[in-house]
Amino acid sequence: MVSSRPMIMMLFLKRVEIDLCSRRPESARRFLLVGVAQTPAANQLGLEHRVFVLNTKPDPIVCFNPKIVHYSEKYAVTEEGCLTFPGLFVKIRRPQWIRVRFHEADGSMRTETLNGLAARAFQHELDHLDGVNYLSRAKKIHMDQAKKKQKLIDRKLKRMQLA
Numbered sequence: 001m002v003s004s005r006p007m008i009m010m011l012f013l014k015r016v017e018i019d020l021c022s023r024r025p026e027s028a029r030r031f032l033l034v035g036v037a038q039t040p041a042a043n044q045l046g047l048e049h050r051v052f053v054l055n056t057k058p059d060p061i062v063c064f065n066p067k068i069v070h071y072s073e074k075y076a077v078t079e080e081g082c083l084t085f086p087g088l089f090v091k092i093r094r095p096q097w098i099r100v101r102f103h104e105a106d107g108s109m110r111t112e113t114l115n116g117l118a119a120r121a122f123q124h125e126l127d128h129l130d131g132v133n134y135l136s137r138a139k140k141i142h143m144d145q146a147k148k149k150q151k152l153i154d155r156k157l158k159r160m161q162l163a
Ligand SMILES: [Zn+2]
Pocket: 081, 082, 083, 084, 124, 128
């Protein structure tokens, strides 16, 4: 299993690239408008691996078999977006920091404490691997707010395209 990981990673990164490129024409401006951090999970792209990419700077981290081993007691409410639902940014309540464990492409195990956006992206992507949709974690009032905002952005984009 360990020896096939680099191959899987390459395949996966290629798919991510294709996915982001193919979405660019219709959604790039929308992403620019709201400044979303794009971190797709494998199963979101139709791949059956427990792997996702955290789009961290300077280099993205590829997380195989990711696990959360500790959750903070403190929670944070922040807007989240998703490649599956372009333009829908909903306030979601999640633990503010987490301790995580995952394998790297060479098979070595890594343990990290993640905070802020990285912690949120990790939890969001792990949800994808477990088949949990982020919208199912949203309160109805926040869902309604997000849909209203999405409509406004759509209208703005249409006007920009007409101009
Ligand atoms: Zn997502």
